[in-house]
Amino acid sequence: GDSVTQMEGPVTLSEEAFLTINCTYTATGYPSLFWYVQYPGEGLQLLLKATKADDKGSNKGFEATYRKETTSFHLEKGSVQVSDSAVYFCALYSGGGADGLTFGKGTHLIIQP
């Protein structure tokens, strides 16, 4: 079945540092890839997505590129802020069945001022 692997953290960075959260996946066919974010006290929300190889999703200064050759979708941001502190989930959808929307375990990111 489908699976997503990401570092769980917590990952602690200083404000303005460069962020990378690694995400690799196993899936059949050509999945759509997503990053969802859960801010403290809020519900899960979509951060960005990519639907085919070499697509780059971007939002709020975050970027991730769909790399089919390395089955990866790493999340990056050039300069993080305290307000970026949250839990980040990498997810994929490959077309249904028992896997549905498959999530990684989530990465807890803490940004210190």
Place this chain on the structure above:
Amino acid sequence: KAGVTQTPRYLIKTRGQQVTLSCSPISGHRSVSWYQQTPGQGLQFLFEYFSETQRNKGNFPGRFSGRQFSNSRSEMNVSTLELGDSALYLCASSSDGLRETQYFGPGTRLLVL
């Protein structure tokens, strides 16, 4: 537009009881999916309903069931509750299915004693 709502927000049950959770999607959305979130297993897909039909089902026992009504509202039922069913249950809606952006509700936190 109102977001996804879930009721109740908190629930305490005892082993062997059954429970019904409710989810009201964003107006116009026809797809509703359910997830179980626990510290150990993370976010796991339960099932997806689209226009009153179950379209995808995750690897959960038959004690977990759901349905969707003609107004797209969905209910999830868990029978013969076990301690391990304690979790945050999230529902999400989208216009057309799991490949689209999912809009998540705040969740129902279930505690089984």
